[in-house]
Amino acid sequence: MAKTGIVTGGGSGLGQSAAVRLAEEGVNIAVVDINKEGGNATVEMVKEAGADAIFIKANVSDPAEVKQYVDKTVDHFGTIDYFFNNAGISGSGKHFLDTEIDEIENIVGINLLGALYGVRYVSEVMLNNGGGSIVNTASSAGVIGQDSVVTYSATKHGIIGLTKSMVAEYAQEGLRVNAIAPGPTETPMVKEFYEANPKMKENATGGIPQKRLGTPEEVAELVAFLLTSKAQYINGEVIRIDGGFTNTK
Ligand SMILES: NC(=O)c1ccc[n+]([C@@H]2O[C@H](COP(=O)([O-])OP(=O)(O)OC[C@H]3O[C@@H](n4cnc5c(N)ncnc54)[C@H](O)[C@@H]3O)[C@@H](O)[C@H]2O)c1
Numbered sequence: 036m037a038k039t040g041i042v043t044g045g046g047s048g049l050g051q052s053a054a055v056r057l058a059e060e061g062v063n064i065a066v067v068d069i070n071k072e073g074g075n076a077t078v079e080m081v082k083e084a085g086a087d088a089i090f091i092k093a094n095v096s097d098p099a100e101v102k103q104y105v106d107k108t109v110d111h112f113g114t115i116d117y118f119f120n121n122a123g124i125s126g127s128g129k130h131f132l133d134t135e136i137d138e139i140e141n142i143v144g145i146n147l148l149g150a151l152y153g154v155r156y157v158s159e160v161m162l163n164n165g166g167g168s169i170v171n172t173a174s175s176a177g178v179i180g181q182d183s184v185v186t187y188s189a190t191k192h193g194i195i196g197l198t199k200s201m202v203a204e205y206a207q208e209g210l211r212v213n214a215i216a217p218g219p220t221e222t223p224m225v226k227e228f229y230e231a232n233p234k235m236k237e238n239a240t241g242g243i244p245q246k247r248l249g250t251p252e253e254v255a256e257l258v259a260f261l262l263t264s265k266a267q268y269i270n271g272e273v274i275r276i277d278g279g280f281t282n283t284k
Pocket residue numbers: 043044045046047048049050067068069070073093094095096121122123124125145172173174175216217218219220221222223224225
């Protein structure tokens with residue numbers, strides 16, 4: 036029987052690529068995003084890749100909307116086998132003391148609370164059905180400290196704590212939870228961020244041993260591997276996919 040996956044932030048970048056890659060494995064996808072246009076585009080791409088998909092508009096920072104995207108997925112597909120918990124924003128790249136409180140709350144609300152709410156409701160369904168697999172999107176900034184992304188970095192370090200502690204609590208009940216820590220990857224979010232902060236792009240590429248950014252397709256390959264049964268004994272891991280970037284820090 037076909038598996039079902041939820042991909043948050045599925046309307047763009049890493050989420051969109053992962054949705055398509057999972058579809059190639061025959062996984063049906065609930066595409067969750069605040070961006071209806073991007074989400075619907077992904078639904079079409081998933082269908083072209085041969086799987087079924089629905090778009091669910093939801094803001095991951097609102098727990099009621101998170102509960103709703105989980106319920107709608109179960110209503111439509113019957114269960115949830117895989118969860119790519121990925122929606123996130125980067126923030127403005129300002130120095131911390133120049134950052135408004137609103138921006139701090141927004142980044143934490145989407146990146147960290149949104150991820151926690153997602154795991155809270157999705158794993159409830161998975162555990163009731165005997166288990167499942169989750170991949171949370173952290174970042175290089177979740178593994179090392181970085182300039183001008185203090186709040187973002189705090190949320191991504193939090194994602195890693197969430198990942199490891201869920202395993203301590205629920206692995207014996209059939210749950211696998213891993214995190215990916217991508218370095219700068221060529222998605223719309225990063226293009227926008229580097230357009231606003233060109234010096235940071237120079238610094239970033241220069242600091243990557245492979246001297247290039249990653250691609251969403253490379254990250255999607257890792258996500259599909261971790262989510263599916265090929266990675267059955269990998270649990271609580273944080274896999275860096277960054278061209279060697281954080282290993283040289
Ligand atoms: N691209 C990179 O270099 C990079 C590196 C490390 C980590 N990440 C992380 O990867 C994830 C995806 O980023 P991306 O680069 O694909 O960005 P992106 O901007 O291309 O895609 C993010 C998607 O999330 C959606 N989104 C934003 N806020 C939302 C909300 N409140 N509710 C629902 N959906 C929301 C956006 O509409 C968008 O479709 C993020 O968590 C990001 O922090 C990205």
